[in-house]
Amino acid sequence: MKAQATAAAQADIVLGRTSFPVNDYFLISFRLRGAPLERYSPFPDIEGFKKSSKSSTTTTRIVGGQTSTELTITQRYAAYAEGEFELKPFSMTVNGLAVQSAGAKLQVLPQQAAPTAPPAGGAIQGLGLLDKLFGKPKPQEYIEPHDNAFLALVPDKTAVYVGEGVHVGLYFYLTPADQGLLSFYNFGGQLPDILQLMRQRTAWEEPFNEQEIVPETVVAGGKTYLRYRLYEAEYYPLNTQPLTFPEVPLQMVKYRVAKKPEAGLDNRMEGFKTYRTTARTITVKPLPPHPLRDQVPVGDYHLREAINRTTFRTGQAFMYSFTVEGEGNLAALAAPVPQVLAGVEVYGPDTELGITRQAGRVGGTKRFQYRLIARQPGVLALDSIFSLVIFNPTTARYDTLRAEVKPDVKGNASSAGSFTARPDDPFYREVLNSADNSLQPLDAYVDVKRYANYILLALALLAVFGWWRSGR
Incomplete structure (x- = not known):
């Protein structure tokens, strides 16, 4: 895929599998690096497919003190039928950067498993005639019809623990019959005031990266509505103060209709309705008593480990990854502090954070990569070095994520003294894994100094001789 970039930002397009069963989705994503997302153009339409849900994933890497962030927005497409289809070449604009795709041939295969019900919505992509401009109406008598629309702020929980996430969405509902009566009015101008009202000073806010406002078909109280998702975020309370959301207003265009419609006239007059x-108030409960209660991360987490070697020698560096996966405020999750163990040196960590926001849920992974050197042979019990106490709000219990990898270190005890390396030293990072740990004579540098002095003395004598010859 071709990508254009500025000095500060880069963007490109990534296509998903081009051969897939009819009950699966085709994916188109764009990736943005080096800048926050400001705006992007709509994803392309594909003949024979309909747009389904979207998701966003943010990946943050911290290596050697340098931080980089990558945002991925993914659009899902559902095929109407089996067969071969063509995705024509297309382009998108991301933060003003033009990115292109050469397209692809898509093959939709027969169904292979029980179909996954597509998320509600995507059937209607706008308000149709509401967005057209109307001519100046002739004098008529107008009435304001009743509508069934309403604005709702919907949390997925009424009570949470400190640090536990609560998803809050701001939605506008209207019935299909009301489409001809209502239209959005200057929503971009109203949004800053709406966000100010929804902001919580005592909570960490993780907003969803969604810009397009498209309707979803939902059923509430036995009645069918078109639901517009105006804003959604995950809130993580920082203390026991309740999360309080005041009334949020939204001004809409509402049309009045002619009492006696006449042919050839618009028969509607624009007005406004708020x-x-x-x-809403969400109760925040304190965590159960625990010695580390104020420092414990809260979430539904589990541990995934990785190590870069299968054989280990004393004095030889190796990499160990402690990766926390699951749902929770991963951005605020601190690295496990290594415990001091005799004969083991620990450096780091480098950090990589990947957050996915989808279907009203926030989760992902946070990886902490450490560099270790074992000075003593034998089984190295990493569980005595790396562990992380967490609180699971689902079970309302504390748990400990503890390392399970136990490498067997071979070789003789190393008498080399430990050293402290600067984490931003590029030389240290490049050569540590291949460094020679064999012992050197203590007077090695003394000999080097002696030979250097001999050379300097010879050069000085040569310079004096040259000066004396030139004087003659």
């Missing part, structure tokens, strides 16, 4: 949410 909708308001109901105020």
Whole structure:
């Protein structure tokens, strides 16, 4: 895929599998690196497919003190039928950067398993005639019809623990019959005030990277609605103060209709109506008693480990990854502090964070990569070095993620003294894995100094002789 970039940002397009069963999705993603997302153009339409849900993933890497961030927005497409289809070449604009794709041939195979129900929505991509401009109406008598639309602020929980996430969405609902009566009015201008009302000073806010406002078909109270997702975020309370959301207003265009419609006339007149949410309060519960209660991360987490060697020698560096996976405030999750163990040196960590926001949930992975050197032979019990106490809000219990890898270190005890390396030293990072740990004579540098002095003395004598000859 071709990508254009500025000095500060880079963007490209990534296509998913081009051969897949009819009950699976085809994926188109764009990746943005080096800048926060400001705007992007719509994903392309594909003949024979309909757009389904979207998701966003943010990956943050911290290596050697340098931080880099990559955002991926993914659009899912559902095929109507089996067969071969063509994705024509297309381009998108991301933060003003033009990115192109050469397209692809898509092969939709027969169904292979029970179909996954596509997320509701995507059937209607706008308000149709509401967005057209209307001519100046002739004098008529207009009435304001009743509508069934409403604005709602919907949390997925009414009570949470400190540090536990609560998803809050701001939605506008209207019935299909109301489409001809209502239209959005200057939503971009109203959004800053809406966000200010939803902001919580005592909570960490993780917003969803969604810009397009498209309707989803939902059923509430036995009635079918079109639901517009205006804003959604995950909130993580920092203390026991309740999360309080006041009434949020939204001004919409509402048309009045002619009492006696006449042929050839618009028979509608533009007006305005303000909708308001109901105020909401979410209770925040303290964590159960624990010696580390104020430092324990909260979430549904589990541990995944990795190590870069299968054989180990004393004095030889190796890499160990402690990766926390699951749902929770991974951005605020601190690295496990290595415990001091005799005969083992630990450096790092380098950090990589990947956050995915999808279907009202926030999760991902956070990897901490350490560099270790064992000075003593034998089984190295990493569980005595790396562990992380967590609180699982689902079970309301504390748990400990503890390393299970136990490498067997071969060789003789190393008498080399430990050293402290600067984490930003590029020489240290490049040569540590291949460094020779064999002992050197203590007077090695004394000999080097002696030979250097001999050379300097010879050069000085040569210079004096040259000066004396030139004087003659």
